[in-house]
């Protein structure tokens with residue numbers, strides 16, 4: 001049996017669509033209610049729904065074999081697993097953003113950056129050789145510069161609406177992001193045949209646009 005950890009929320013619908021397109025019966029997932037564990041009826045596969053960071057935890061601990069998760073979470077939480085496929089959906093970017101019209105790099109004052117992604121933020125500024133103070137925020141990070149807690153944010157930008165509607169703009173792109181298929185390092189050997197088949201079926205169903 002293969003157990004897949006699927007990130008609930010934003011990328012869930014497209015991930016279920018991809019599994020269906022790959023020939024897997026996702027009827028239980030499509031009528032999910034408040035359930036968290038689902039059987040794929042025409043294969044020996046179980047799917048669990050979890051928050052992005054928890055998908056990585058379950059894969060790293062080996063209680064799930066395969067994960068479907070955004071590259072943003074992978075970049076923030078590390079790489080103790082195999083990243084097998086770029087699923088080409090959930091495309092967005094990490095960006096440095098702040099109040100519209102402000103020149104972020106102007107002046108020599110110590111900058112405060114708010115983010116849900118402190119590790120990504122730290123790496124970005126380390127590469128530039130700029131020392132910043134990072135404040136971890138759990139959600140709606142856009143509030144931090146509005147409330148003057150931070151000079152800027154490092155966050156995900158998809159459509160750009162959240163920034164626009166709150167008087168903010170992108171100062172600089174940090175990295176492109178998409179959804180990835182990841183596999184536990186032991187499962188890739190111990191369940192090679194099953195995982196190879198899953199990867200081949202998903203791989204041929206990816207929409208390359």
Ligand code: PRP
Nearest residue numbers: 139140141155156157158159160161162
């Ligand atoms: C993400 C991100 C931005 C928003 C960007 O937040 O943190 O706030 O989406 O999307 P947009 O460019 O299409 O407007 P999410 O909706 O996941 O919720 P959160 O802020 O509570 O984490």
